[in-house]
Amino acid sequence: MNGVSGKGTGLWLVGARGSVATTTAVGIAALSRNLAGPVGLTTASEDFAGVPLAAFGDIVIGGHDVGTTPLAEKALALSAAGMIDGALVAAVSDDLTAFDPNILPVPSAPTQQGEIEARALDILDFKAKFDLAHVVVIDVSSTEPLPAYRSEFEDRALLEASLATPGVTVLPPSSIGALAAVQAGAAYACFTPSTSLNLPVLWQWATDAGIPFAGQDGKTGETLLRTVLAPMFTSRGMKVRSWAGTNLLGGGDGSTLADPEAVRSKLASKNRGLHALLGNDVVAPLHIDHVPDLGDIKTAWDHVSAEGFLGSRVLLQTTWSAYDSMLAAPLVIDLARLLSLAQATGESGPMGAVGCFFKDPWGSDVHAFAEQSKVLVEWAQRVATRLPVGTP
Amino acid sequence: MNGVSGKGTGLWLVGARGSVATTTAVGIAALSRNLAGPVGLTTASEDFAGVPLAAFGDIVIGGHDVGTTPLAEKALALSAAGMIDGALVAAVSDDLTAFDPNILPVPSAPTQQGEIEARALDILDFKAKFDLAHVVVIDVSSTEPLPAYRSEFEDRALLEASLATPGVTVLPPSSIGALAAVQAGAAYACFTPSTSLNLPVLWQWATDAGIPFAGQDGKTGETLLRTVLAPMFTSRGMKVRSWAGTNLLGGGDGSTLADPEAVRSKLASKNRGLHALLGNDVVAPLHIDHVPDLGDIKTAWDHVSAEGFLGSRVLLQTTWSAYDSMLAAPLVIDLARLLSLAQATGESGPMGAVGCFFKDPWGSDVHAFAEQSKVLVEWAQRVATRLPVGTP
Amino acid sequence: MNGVSGKGTGLWLVGARGSVATTTAVGIAALSRNLAGPVGLTTASEDFAGVPLAAFGDIVIGGHDVGTTPLAEKALALSAAGMIDGALVAAVSDDLTAFDPNILPVPSAPTQQGEIEARALDILDFKAKFDLAHVVVIDVSSTEPLPAYRSEFEDRALLEASLATPGVTVLPPSSIGALAAVQAGAAYACFTPSTSLNLPVLWQWATDAGIPFAGQDGKTGETLLRTVLAPMFTSRGMKVRSWAGTNLLGGGDGSTLADPEAVRSKLASKNRGLHALLGNDVVAPLHIDHVPDLGDIKTAWDHVSAEGFLGSRVLLQTTWSAYDSMLAAPLVIDLARLLSLAQATGESGPMGAVGCFFKDPWGSDVHAFAEQSKVLVEWAQRVATRLPVGTP
Amino acid sequence: MNGVSGKGTGLWLVGARGSVATTTAVGIAALSRNLAGPVGLTTASEDFAGVPLAAFGDIVIGGHDVGTTPLAEKALALSAAGMIDGALVAAVSDDLTAFDPNILPVPSAPTQQGEIEARALDILDFKAKFDLAHVVVIDVSSTEPLPAYRSEFEDRALLEASLATPGVTVLPPSSIGALAAVQAGAAYACFTPSTSLNLPVLWQWATDAGIPFAGQDGKTGETLLRTVLAPMFTSRGMKVRSWAGTNLLGGGDGSTLADPEAVRSKLASKNRGLHALLGNDVVAPLHIDHVPDLGDIKTAWDHVSAEGFLGSRVLLQTTWSAYDSMLAAPLVIDLARLLSLAQATGESGPMGAVGCFFKDPWGSDVHAFAEQSKVLVEWAQRVATRLPVGTP
Ligand SMILES: NC(=O)c1ccc[n+]([C@@H]2O[C@H](COP(=O)([O-])OP(=O)(O)OC[C@H]3O[C@@H](n4cnc5c(N)ncnc54)[C@H](O)[C@@H]3O)[C@@H](O)[C@H]2O)c1
Ligand SMILES: NC(=O)c1ccc[n+]([C@@H]2O[C@H](COP(=O)([O-])OP(=O)(O)OC[C@H]3O[C@@H](n4cnc5c(N)ncnc54)[C@H](O)[C@@H]3O)[C@@H](O)[C@H]2O)c1
Ligand SMILES: NC(=O)c1ccc[n+]([C@@H]2O[C@H](COP(=O)([O-])OP(=O)(O)OC[C@H]3O[C@@H](n4cnc5c(N)ncnc54)[C@H](O)[C@@H]3O)[C@@H](O)[C@H]2O)c1
Ligand SMILES: NC(=O)c1ccc[n+]([C@@H]2O[C@H](COP(=O)([O-])OP(=O)(O)OC[C@H]3O[C@@H](n4cnc5c(N)ncnc54)[C@H](O)[C@@H]3O)[C@@H](O)[C@H]2O)c1
Ligand code: NA
Ligand code: NA
Structure with missing residues (x-):
């Protein structure tokens, strides 16, 4: 310094x-x-x-x-x-x-x-x-x-x-x-x-x-994206009803998280921001799957369904893919x-x-x-x- | 009032x-x-x-x-x-x-x-x-x-x-x-x-x-999404290299925009924010296709490629789908x-x-x-x- | 008759x-x-x-x-x-x-x-x-x-x-x-x-x-798609390494399948064709999530990773969305x-x-x-x- | 031999x-x-x-x-x-x-x-x-x-x-x-x-x-996928109404195809199979964009909309990504x-x-x-x- x-x-x-x-x-x-x-x-x-x-x-x-x-x-x-x-x-x-x-x-x-x-x-x-x-x-x-x-x-x-x-x-x-x-x-x-x-x-x-x-x-991939996107819906007055996510990764972290005990703290941590931003009613199933052949690339798919004007539906899907480390x-x-x-x-x-x-x-x-x-x-x-x- | x-x-x-x-x-x-x-x-x-x-x-x-x-x-x-x-x-x-x-x-x-x-x-x-x-x-x-x-x-x-x-x-x-x-x-x-x-x-x-x-x-769909996502990359110090987009829509606006003259002003307007946020080097091909059977639902796919730490690649795809009106x-x-x-x-x-x-x-x-x-x-x-x- | x-x-x-x-x-x-x-x-x-x-x-x-x-x-x-x-x-x-x-x-x-x-x-x-x-x-x-x-x-x-x-x-x-x-x-x-x-x-x-x-x-949505796509990889001599899937649905069937006991027979049945077509080595995590706000529309995301020529990677994602019934x-x-x-x-x-x-x-x-x-x-x-x- | x-x-x-x-x-x-x-x-x-x-x-x-x-x-x-x-x-x-x-x-x-x-x-x-x-x-x-x-x-x-x-x-x-x-x-x-x-x-x-x-x-990527998927819709009696596609690629072929003259033969060739399989009424906008930073990886997004039973809609999106060569x-x-x-x-x-x-x-x-x-x-x-x- x-x-x-x-x-x-x-x-x-x-x-x-x-x-x-x-x-x-x-x-x-x-x-x-x-x-x-x-x-x-x-x-x-x-x-x-x-x-x-x-x-x-x-x-x-x-x-x-x-x-x-x-x-x-x-x-x-x-x-x-x-x-x-x-x-x-x-x-x-x-x-x-x-x-x-x-x-x-x-x-x-x-x-x-x-x-x-x-x-x-x-x-x-x-x-x-x-x-x-x-x-x-x-x-x-x-x-x-x-x-x-x-x-x-x-x-x-x-x-x-x-x-x-x-x-x-x-x-x-x-x-x-x-x-x-x-x-x-x-x-x-x-x-x-x-x-x-x-x-x-x-x-x-x-x-x-x-x-x-x-x-x-660390807020690096899917979670980063979520805390960027969720405020958009809120600012536009839309009600997010569900936000489903699936993470695929191999690598060292992937095999650690294949353990259902270890993954629990990760899943809780990952969904905290979503509920803080959108309320607890949002249905937010979340998975982390160990897929060895993907190596250190984490791929995350999110599916967001929101209620818009006059009860209309707004759908957003995202696929994020990057080397996690x-x-x-x-x-x-x-x-x-x-x-x-x-x-x-x-x-x-x-x-x-x-x-x-x-x-x-x-x-x-x-x-x-x-x-x-x-x-x-x-x-x-x-x-x-x-x-x-x-x-x- | x-x-x-x-x-x-x-x-x-x-x-x-x-x-x-x-x-x-x-x-x-x-x-x-x-x-x-x-x-x-x-x-x-x-x-x-x-x-x-x-x-x-x-x-x-x-x-x-x-x-x-x-x-x-x-x-x-x-x-x-x-x-x-x-x-x-x-x-x-x-x-x-x-x-x-x-x-x-x-x-x-x-x-x-x-x-x-x-x-x-x-x-x-x-x-x-x-x-x-x-x-x-x-x-x-x-x-x-x-x-x-x-x-x-x-x-x-x-x-x-x-x-x-x-x-x-x-x-x-x-x-x-x-x-x-x-x-x-x-x-x-x-x-x-x-x-x-x-x-x-x-x-x-x-x-x-x-x-x-x-x-x-009006900034309603894909463009809204872009002006939400682009600052995320910037805040994290990543360099977005390309941001490709395709819009599919039917309806009245869709048939108007099927005219290559009319669509020009729309395309220019849509890409302005992206370049303002990310610079003019971003490669940003953009299409609006008239697909009558989709009616008033606009579906937009975006593909973003950014350079991250040590030259690594970060990829993001989004699919947005909503009734435009x-x-x-x-x-x-x-x-x-x-x-x-x-x-x-x-x-x-x-x-x-x-x-x-x-x-x-x-x-x-x-x-x-x-x-x-x-x-x-x-x-x-x-x-x-x-x-x-x-x-x- | x-x-x-x-x-x-x-x-x-x-x-x-x-x-x-x-x-x-x-x-x-x-x-x-x-x-x-x-x-x-x-x-x-x-x-x-x-x-x-x-x-x-x-x-x-x-x-x-x-x-x-x-x-x-x-x-x-x-x-x-x-x-x-x-x-x-x-x-x-x-x-x-x-x-x-x-x-x-x-x-x-x-x-x-x-x-x-x-x-x-x-x-x-x-x-x-x-x-x-x-x-x-x-x-x-x-x-x-x-x-x-x-x-x-x-x-x-x-x-x-x-x-x-x-x-x-x-x-x-x-x-x-x-x-x-x-x-x-x-x-x-x-x-x-x-x-x-x-x-x-x-x-x-x-x-x-x-x-x-x-x-x-019944082979209706994601599974139909899989038994159409898997033979493509096989015919081209590629080795599918992983095939991950997530299904989101609300409706009556969705709430039945929210029960972990009931879903077991469904998951086994869904993956059978994949393994029959591609062998048992394919890593195939599969989820069915109950997302009430989606109603009777079933949305399924699949992520396929295959090994191609000279060890290169081939990736395919599909999102299928339809009224299941x-x-x-x-x-x-x-x-x-x-x-x-x-x-x-x-x-x-x-x-x-x-x-x-x-x-x-x-x-x-x-x-x-x-x-x-x-x-x-x-x-x-x-x-x-x-x-x-x-x-x- | x-x-x-x-x-x-x-x-x-x-x-x-x-x-x-x-x-x-x-x-x-x-x-x-x-x-x-x-x-x-x-x-x-x-x-x-x-x-x-x-x-x-x-x-x-x-x-x-x-x-x-x-x-x-x-x-x-x-x-x-x-x-x-x-x-x-x-x-x-x-x-x-x-x-x-x-x-x-x-x-x-x-x-x-x-x-x-x-x-x-x-x-x-x-x-x-x-x-x-x-x-x-x-x-x-x-x-x-x-x-x-x-x-x-x-x-x-x-x-x-x-x-x-x-x-x-x-x-x-x-x-x-x-x-x-x-x-x-x-x-x-x-x-x-x-x-x-x-x-x-x-x-x-x-x-x-x-x-x-x-x-x-050569039928290698998106087109291969299309001639695998289109017959699925036909066999199930569904009517495909639109099949939109966007291809992103860099590399040598990408820069050749950035030329609007050269790309014409490619686009015609790419859509031929689709029309042969599904009829000429299918709305099939198709783009090839030159995106240099993607190098030799070709990424193709397709969006398919079909009419199913009793006028219901069936949607399929695919994203294919692979080294073209x-x-x-x-x-x-x-x-x-x-x-x-x-x-x-x-x-x-x-x-x-x-x-x-x-x-x-x-x-x-x-x-x-x-x-x-x-x-x-x-x-x-x-x-x-x-x-x-x-x-x-
Ligand atoms: N994007 C990201 O990569 C990201 C984001 C958020 C959080 N994290 C967290 O960062 C951590 C590291 O991820 P990684 O991919 O480097 O995992 P890794 O498995 O490659 O590395 C973990 C290291 O910790 C060591 N270790 C294990 N137990 C230890 C102990 N008790 N004391 C000291 N060292 C110990 C291991 O030997 C290993 O070298 C994980 O907990 C992960 O959840 C990573
Ligand atoms: N999300 C969105 O829907 C969105 C977002 C941004 C901008 N816009 C813009 O909003 C406009 C309206 O979209 P829309 O979907 O309602 O289109 P639309 O085709 O349904 O309606 C346009 C209306 O304008 C009328 N019109 C045409 N020329 C006119 C003239 N000279 N004077 C008065 N009226 C005239 C037409 O008769 C028609 O009733 C479009 O320009 C569109 O690009 C819409
Ligand atoms: N695409 C599809 O919809 C699809 C595909 C494959 C399999 N299936 C299977 O078809 C079945 C029906 O799906 P659904 O969406 O119509 O579900 P649903 O929940 O709407 O209907 C099930 C019906 O079965 C009745 N039922 C329950 N127990 C019964 C019993 N013991 N005897 C007689 N009736 C009984 C219920 O009262 C209800 O009316 C499910 O098992 C589902 O897994 C559906
Ligand atoms: N998946 C695929 O890669 C794929 C699929 C279908 C068709 N193709 C076609 O294969 C061809 C080759 O693709 P590529 O990626 O190798 O392109 P490339 O640009 O890397 O290679 C083309 C080669 O042709 C040479 N060439 C140019 N004009 C020539 C001429 N008149 N006589 C002899 N050589 C000449 C160039 O010098 C260059 O070496 C393209 O036409 C492409 O459309 C490729
Ligand atoms: Na059998
Ligand atoms: Na022929």
Whole structure:
């Protein structure tokens, strides 16, 4: 963020060897080397021209993952699947290899409290090692099943006791990862529909700690489209009666979501915006199907039926088709830049201002995308004025 | 607009026996009798709750048409084609018959100046007869071919001379109709892509006359969708490379547009917003095909190809299908209410504030629909404060 | 079938007051009165010109239903939902009322054997009353859940014992209805995916009885399309990798299929043809969603991904949209005519020749629609030669 | 065709350096080296198991082209555009380079007769050089505008005189190429919609010469789909009222067809099958748009509206998307094998038997694809019996 002092921005990815993470790493390297333009990035637009955001070359990647595949190898696989251009992967291969030692296995410990501390330590080591001004932790790991209710979810003392008891697993991994960010004083974003900070006690915990945090579940394809289209019907006074959707995808995320438990949190998250925008009467069946041969391309069909003037019918079908990780990665980079700005400008708590990036925006009730985009630009321009002139 | 004084709002339709006009008349009648809710109307939303707009029952319909089919008969035909519910048409049949005498043949005269005056007189008679506070003239007649350039289009003196010369046809019918509104001191809106006031000299003429005027070409289906979707790509930093479209329709408008001359103005108008939003490099082939068996249902397929992160491809297809006049009629009613408000509050000149209703918004460069909708609400709430309390 | 002797064809519908049945009744009446041409009927084509099939006016409708709504009332409801033209319904209302007394409640009895006999008696009474040459029983009742396995399903003696035991329910209603047809010596067709004769012991029973029988589950929309398209890929040597489908529908059938138990038999039946044509490796997720506001229009989206030359990808999407009962009813009439011909010409056992009408064709392994259509025409022309000249 | 004698099959391509030709060459090489399976080839199916067709390794490629880009370079470009796998292109690069000297510039001569002779000589040299049993000439060059009528088109003597007159251009290039095949005694197929043999005098000329010839215009994507779907409607007795289509494509063929003259022959050819199958009343607007950013992927949207039972509407939309040359190349290989078989078995004249490969099948009125496929298999199996046992 500040070229003069040499202090960069750290991007600590939970799930750092996955498809979204690898695409992010390739992207950071390609942008730094000017091998690609900043297409697909919100923060590269004119609207952010005066806002001091981290230069791509000043972003260092680290993270945790349960897997061990080297980034360069994963990138090759994505290239073989047609997702990333082979020449580009070859050109950034050395950068990927340079990131690799920053990606550590998820540490284990006798208690979950111990796990949180070990993870936080990894983050702080990373910060120190690269002399970083800020670290932004972003969870891009596999979607988890939602946990069954426990009384600890509403009572911090109870929770801390369980966290400190050896052998007790009270929180899911995503929440442990989020608390590690809290403990390390890092900004945090949850790009998945997993539990994360989304429990009353954890929400309060992060708020008290004063970090800026953002979520939840990246709004990339079909859901983005829906929060663009639904306000159109509302503005024109039409009543949407049904909005049916089917998603087809292969790839890593596709096979995770083939699990009916894991898919539940995703489906809930995907439909939240629709109901917020159109009311709860809208009939909205939604499916995610695992179709291996489609690879990393997500194809989504939506069928919308609305009542128009004098009871007439208005029908809209959409088919969206894109490499899912190619939509997600630039948002991860946007979030790294924006949350780093938030931290530099003293923002804290749930960051409704970045709600345009999420299916289920924390700290905001706004789902309409155009309105969210406006809110973001206004926020960025406003907080930027708090920084000393010449930054970065 | 003012129930107490009994002074209503006149809606003078040019092309008053066409499909859009008839649907508008059925709608006004149905809304007045509470046989239908105000679905599809922008001005019926919460956002306009405090704005004193004409009650549906206070709107009286009149107009000009070259045809003579009674409204009730036309409505029956639209019902037989599946567009309007038969029971509804039956229930408002008497109201339609009551409107019929207000719809006059287009008067002829030895000079075009004479035509303007005769038309203006018809409007003023209508106003007097029904003791109307305001008259809003809206052109919903058949789309005309665009005229070849003439030097009169830039020189008022030259133009007036030609208008006064017997046998000379210097302006197309849509412009004559617009000047009649100017002469009658009525508010005016052009719902078609025809020439209308869209010539330098006429634009100035209407501005000098101090009437509020709005245009051009109702933004109802595919074009609405496009101005909703294009900003999504822009906000996400993607580069739209091509946006191809095909429209299929039967009905009256469909057969008019089967004429390659007439369709030219429509196609130009349809693509204007796209280029304004995405730049002129976007490849945007567009077709309107006359497919009689589809009747009044317009079906539009769009295929969008964008460049996303790291050169990846994002594809979107949309298929929109609706009764075209059912989309248009509520906008005509919205415009009647809003331009009547404009006149009541002393607004004049091109009304950029109602740009959300048009493919090619006069007095505004904004095409993004969400932004346009916001502008409209803010305008309506602002001018409303100028009215005495208790209005209407 | 034989105008001279006055002996007509009886069409006995199980589920005679449902949507398909009512549409069939309206159709028979409209065709008899020449109020509609035979559009949508396979047997009205040139290919059947020389085949002596029952005239529409010689078909008499009767049946069983658990409901009691008069046919004319049901037809009005279908008309109000936009499915049948109101004027047509009015014009045939008296005919529908004339059919009504032929539609009886499903008789009950202490044993299932008693139920079979009572139903068979109703059919024979119908035959006698109208002096019918043949009766064709067609099941168009609500789709049932599939029953759990029982040893009676494979052992006739065991089954007969259970059928004769008061209070024991060994067979689902569709099988009782089918055995009633067997007992009455009527031709039989199962238009639903319910159990019907599809149990080893019943299949044998019907075969032994010498009636012609046909099934199963009408091939009307998406499935028809699939058995037309799949052979295209095969003929061109392409390998279909996935074929995903989503069906949206409201109406009576839609609400029945909203039940996860009932939908299971439907889904299995729908996918059978696909796997028969393309092999079991094809990934074929399939959904049926109940979307009430769509009414009786079924909308189906399919997404096909195939491997072409040198590993290249071929993608096909289809969206099919039609009133489901309007597709089904003409097939019911075709089946009545064809099975009556079968009986008149001494055919018996599973009628593979009419496989083109079914998702899961009994007595045939052919699913490719073009081939099925050819088989049907050849069969009809062949058996027709067995009839005395001048028939019907 | 005959491994023992070493005599292979020559495939002489007019337009041998284009996209279809290059894909064909890559394919032949890949199939010969077992680097790819015969997916996409009709002649690789079980149905042709007993038919003695040329082994892939026995096919030698040569041809004419006005361009000079080496095949390997063109293949690299197609690979860069995402069409062919890069590793595959690398693996067959030497084979492509080996084909290169067989592809000659189009010879010029003072008269068109001289051109024909020079071209025929090139073909005969090729045949001799590689000791080929048969040469099949296939035109895959750029689509030409259709020529204006001339009296020579109906009178051989007149035509021969003009052909022999220096400086006179009476026939378009495609016809010259076809006559060269006739003169060389080669089998011939026209894969384009250009004039070729499609003039009365040339048709007779080729017939008299006794070569087997086939055409016209490869049936690969949308048109294939149409001739599969149209018979479905007919078999079910539905009346198709309109069939609208839009094709989007970039690539070489896309830019050729952006020329309104060139596209005319294509559009006529594309709609011929539809009208043959459904009658001339079908409203069938059709567009081909040049959309450069889509590259070699052709995307076609079709919208079909049919009248079903009792006047109800049936709607079908299809979107087809594939690399056009990947669909065409296997058909070119199929045709090479089948026309070589035709020649080996003494067939001559227009080869209706291979009509399934063409939009406008010469020597056949059958357009329905399923029926065409059946005809082909039966023909191949029948003529195969004429060959001595043990061939090839
Ligand atoms: N457009 C998008 O791609 C998009 C949009 C919204 C949300 N998301 C979410 O982003 C996440 C990542 O998607 P992806 O396609 O990269 O999936 P992926 O399966 O390719 O990657 C997930 C990675 O997380 C790792 N992981 C699993 N459990 C872990 C744990 N407990 N701790 C640390 N790492 C762990 C895995 O080893 C893997 O490397 C998913 O939850 C997905 O739902 C993606
Ligand atoms: N969604 C929509 O329906 C929509 C959207 C945008 C614009 N428009 C425009 O609205 C207009 C009306 O559409 P429609 O579907 O009602 O068409 P229509 O053909 O049904 O009606 C046009 C009417 O105009 C009348 N007319 C023709 N020339 C006239 C003249 N010189 N003076 C007075 N009347 C004349 C005709 O007699 C007819 O009654 C068209 O120009 C159309 O392009 C419609
Ligand atoms: N295109 C199509 O419409 C189509 C295609 C294939 C199969 N089918 C099948 O046809 C059947 C009828 O469809 P529908 O849309 O007419 O449904 P529906 O719900 O409108 O009608 C079903 C009728 O069956 C009656 N019924 C229920 N249980 C019965 C019983 N035990 N005995 C006698 N009658 C009984 C009901 O009262 C109702 O009148 C369904 O099973 C459906 O799956 C329809
Ligand atoms: N699916 C398909 O790809 C498909 C289907 C049907 C028909 N076709 C037809 O196949 C033809 C080839 O398509 P393509 O995509 O390979 O096009 P292309 O533009 O890539 O190739 C055409 C080649 O023909 C050459 N050529 C031009 N004029 C010539 C002449 N007079 N003599 C010899 N060569 C000449 C050009 O130099 C070029 O190499 C086109 O006519 C196209 O309409 C293709
Ligand atoms: Na079978
Ligand atoms: Na032909």
